[in-house]
Amino acid sequence: xxxxxxCAITVTAxxxxxxxxxxxxxxxxxxxxxxxxxMSGSESAFGDYLKNGAxxxxxxxxxxxxxxxxxxxxxxxxxxxxPTTAVAAANKLVSQGVVASxxxxxSGATLPTLPIFLEAKVPMVIPxxxxxxxVEAGQANVFLINGTGTQQAQAAVSxxxxxxxxxxxxxxxxxxxxxxxxxxxEEQAKAANLTVAGRATLTPKEKDYSGEANxxxxxxxxxxxxxxxxxxxxxxxxxxxxxxxxxxFLVGDGAVDASFAKITGADYTKNVFGTFTQTPDMLEGxxxxxxxxxxxxxxxxxxxxxxxxxxxxxxxxxxxxxxSTDMDKVVAALNALDGFATFSGPLKFTDKGTLSxxxxxxxxxxxxxxxxLHDDLLG
Amino acid sequence: xxxxLLNGLFVGSFYALVALGYSMVYGIIKLLNFAHGxxxxxxxxxxxxxxxxxxxAAEVASVxxxxxxVMIAMLTTGLFGVAIERVAYRPLRWAPRLSxxxxxxxxxxxxxxxxxxxxxxxxxAYPLRISGGLVSVLGAQISVAQISxxxxxxxxxxxxxxxxxxxxxxxxxxxxxxxxxxxxxxGIDVNRTISRVFFVGSALAGAAGVMAGAxxxxxxxxxxxxxxxxxxxxxxxxxxxxxxxxxxxxxxLGLLEAVGTAWVGGEWRDVFSFACLIxxxxxxxTGLLGARVVERM
Numbered sequence: 001x002x003x004x005x006x007c008a009i010t011v012t013a014x015x016x017x018x019x020x021x022x023x024x025x026x027x028x029x030x031x032x033x034x035x036x037x038x039m040s041g042s043e044s045a046f047g048d049y050l051k052n053g054a055x056x057x058x059x060x061x062x063x064x065x066x067x068x069x070x071x072x073x074x075x076x077x078x079x080x081x082x083p084t085t086a087v088a089a090a091n092k093l094v095s096q097g098v099v100a101s102x103x104x105x106x107s108g109a110t111l112p113t114l115p116i117f118l119e120a121k122v123p124m125v126i127p128x129x130x131x132x133x134x135v136e137a138g139q140a141n142v143f144l145i146n147g148t149g150t151q152q153a154q155a156a157v158s159x160x161x162x163x164x165x166x167x168x169x170x171x172x173x174x175x176x177x178x179x180x181x182x183x184x185x186e187e188q189a190k191a192a193n194l195t196v197a198g199r200a201t202l203t204p205k206e207k208d209y210s211g212e213a214n215x216x217x218x219x220x221x222x223x224x225x226x227x228x229x230x231x232x233x234x235x236x237x238x239x240x241x242x243x244x245x246x247x248x249f250l251v252g253d254g255a256v257d258a259s260f261a262k263i264t265g266a267d268y269t270k271n272v273f274g275t276f277t278q279t280p281d282m283l284e285g286x287x288x289x290x291x292x293x294x295x296x297x298x299x300x301x302x303x304x305x306x307x308x309x310x311x312x313x314x315x316x317x318x319x320x321x322x323x324s325t326d327m328d329k330v331v332a333a334l335n336a337l338d339g340f341a342t343f344s345g346p347l348k349f350t351d352k353g354t355l356s357x358x359x360x361x362x363x364x365x366x367x368x369x370x371x372x373l374h375d376d377l378l379g
Numbered sequence: 380x381x382x383x384l385l386n387g388l389f390v391g392s393f394y395a396l397v398a399l400g401y402s403m404v405y406g407i408i409k410l411l412n413f414a415h416g417x418x419x420x421x422x423x424x425x426x427x428x429x430x431x432x433x434x435x436a437a438e439v440a441s442v443x444x445x446x447x448x449v450m451i452a453m454l455t456t457g458l459f460g461v462a463i464e465r466v467a468y469r470p471l472r473w474a475p476r477l478s479x480x481x482x483x484x485x486x487x488x489x490x491x492x493x494x495x496x497x498x499x500x501x502x503x504a505y506p507l508r509i510s511g512g513l514v515s516v517l518g519a520q521i522s523v524a525q526i527s528x529x530x531x532x533x534x535x536x537x538x539x540x541x542x543x544x545x546x547x548x549x550x551x552x553x554x555x556x557x558x559x560x561x562x563x564x565x566g567i568d569v570n571r572t573i574s575r576v577f578f579v580g581s582a583l584a585g586a587a588g589v590m591a592g593a594x595x596x597x598x599x600x601x602x603x604x605x606x607x608x609x610x611x612x613x614x615x616x617x618x619x620x621x622x623x624x625x626x627x628x629x630x631x632l633g634l635l636e637a638v639g640t641a642w643v644g645g646e647w648r649d650v651f652s653f654a655c656l657i658x659x660x661x662x663x664x665t666g667l668l669g670a671r672v673v674e675r676m
Contacts, residue, residue, distance in 0.1 A: 044499070044501055045501060238595075262596075265508050
């Protein structure tokens with residue numbers, strides 16, 4: 001029981017634990033936190049945001065004495081937003097002996113890694129990936145820090161109702177995450193008595209979506225919800241406007257990216273909105289946090305930086321409360337968390353491992369070409 | 380329906396430009412140049428480098444500026460094509476057909492992942508955008524930019540047809556396509572002519588790449604992959620080795636896809652268009668113009 005001995009020395013680190021006793025099973029080495037993130041591929045920009053957010057949390061926790069007397073070591077592996085690469089990367093993390101997983105950006109790439117981490121008895125706090133499929137996998141060791149597809153669809157429906165959409169057109173890009181969000185949106189929109197004028201699926205990684213644009217205009221829609229990623233979203237927005245569409249173009253969080261405005265072109269950013277989780281610059285009172293982030297990385301924090309930061313903190317808190325890295329104990333401790341302060345508000349997990357409040361807002365493209373807060377949907 | 384057909388013709392003209400190079404190369408040395416789609420991607424990136432490298436170049440967003448850019452990209456991509464032939468294909472000219480096919484696949488990967496290493500994997504926003512007002516043709520919306528791009532494509536194809544059919548170099552190309560040994564005996568410089576074919580074919584693909592970048596606004600290192608396969612398909616539908624066949628094949632494939640998207644949905648588009656092709660080739664294996672025109676090229 002090395003940790004017990006360590007606890008006697010570093011009293012401050014252990015005194016934070018309220019419920020859990022200091023009966024850790026960790027050996028003296030650092031606690032390895034594994035993170036799968038897209039460090040290459042079209043989503044690689046987000047990989048850096050995740051990695052930086054997580055490293056910041058790790059540095060802070062370590063500076064404050066670590067968890068149960070052990071320092072945290074963050075190991076980042078590239079999943080390339082690709083299921084095959086992700087499975088290999090997850091196996092690599094497991095073989096390196098990670099005790100916790102705090103990664104996962106693309107839902108399609110994260111889903112096949114769930115059984116691998118379960119097999120290895122590794123609890124997971126997923127910072128960004130938020131497909132309902134992750135929830136439906138029904139694994140007790142999986143917790144989602146980002147709002148789910150259902151919660152995001154809810155935000156999209158309230159925005160559609162608020163903007164008095166008469167005919168809605170839904171488009172997905174045939175990936176897990178996108179179809180899932182579109183399904184959820186369609187279901188909730190119908191339940192809210194909104195008219196769904198059409199639904200289509202496009203093939204990602206192409207350039208020409210004039211066929212889809214044509215469908216939007218012929219459906220006489222005045223509200224489009226596209227649930228895929230930014231490259232396709234930006235191309236579709238431009239081409240549908242060239243085809244004569246002038247209604248609202250709402251995109252899911254995968255398409256909310258600074259490149260959207262660049263690809264779609266400056267003249268085409270009108271009426272473009274997105275459903276998105278709050279980023280640091282939209283939050284009140286995050287100035288100090290942003291300043292320390294900038295000091296450490298020399299760049300502005302971006303989307304999912306806060307979620308990755310919170311994922312590490314939540315996981316560390318779970319391990320601390322459990323007093324051990326045993327998966328069942330950590331899972332129980334995470335489920336017992338109530339009111340732990342995170343960027344998306346006081347944290348409480350539902351029995352499915354999702355956040356009890358989603359925190360989605362509506363963003364729009366500002367004068368600088370980046371997405372800014374439009375409506376927090378609270379009022 | 381008019382809108383569907385116009386969309387199809389527009390995409391089809393890109394397929395046709397890329398298919399021409401495929402078809403010409405096959406016609407002259409019976410090689411399926413799998414790296415050809417990547418020359419389209421290379422053309423787009425060369426345009427990107429020129430635009431970001433010369434300050435102020437991207438500000439002159441007009442059709443004449445685009446034409447200059449297209450010329451530069453054509454020249455450079457053409458030279459790349461010549462170099463690729465020299466390095467990866469010429470040394471294997473008398474090697475078994477399969478070996479050359481593999482060097483072509485290798486070249487394709489080299490170009491794709493080489494570009495990825497240099498420019499990164501994320502899609503790049505194109506600095507030059509062509510846009511213009513919308514005009515209505517038979518009840519369909521089409522932008523001035525689309526019309527001008529289709530005109531440029533048509534012009535390039537017309538020049539090519541003239542070059543191959545009416546000039547001395549063109550005659551040499553057709554002669555080699557018929558019988559390269561006999562052509563050598565007649566005093567034709569075979570290596571030089573083959574280089575010319577690679578130059579012209581690659582230049583056309585490069586032109587298509589720049590135009591796609593400027594019109595759609597985003598480029599990525601894999602953009603040549605799917606268009607390469609589709610252009611190859613177009614060349615086969617048209618009757619591979621036949622110039623007019625490649626043009627016709629490109630337009631046909633574009634139209635099939637547009638109709639497929641409209642009828643059965645975007646996710647079924649490729650299923651629809653390729654099922655049609657399988658059927659078509661079952662009944663007419665030589666392609667649209669393959670049998671009628673015996674002379675290749």
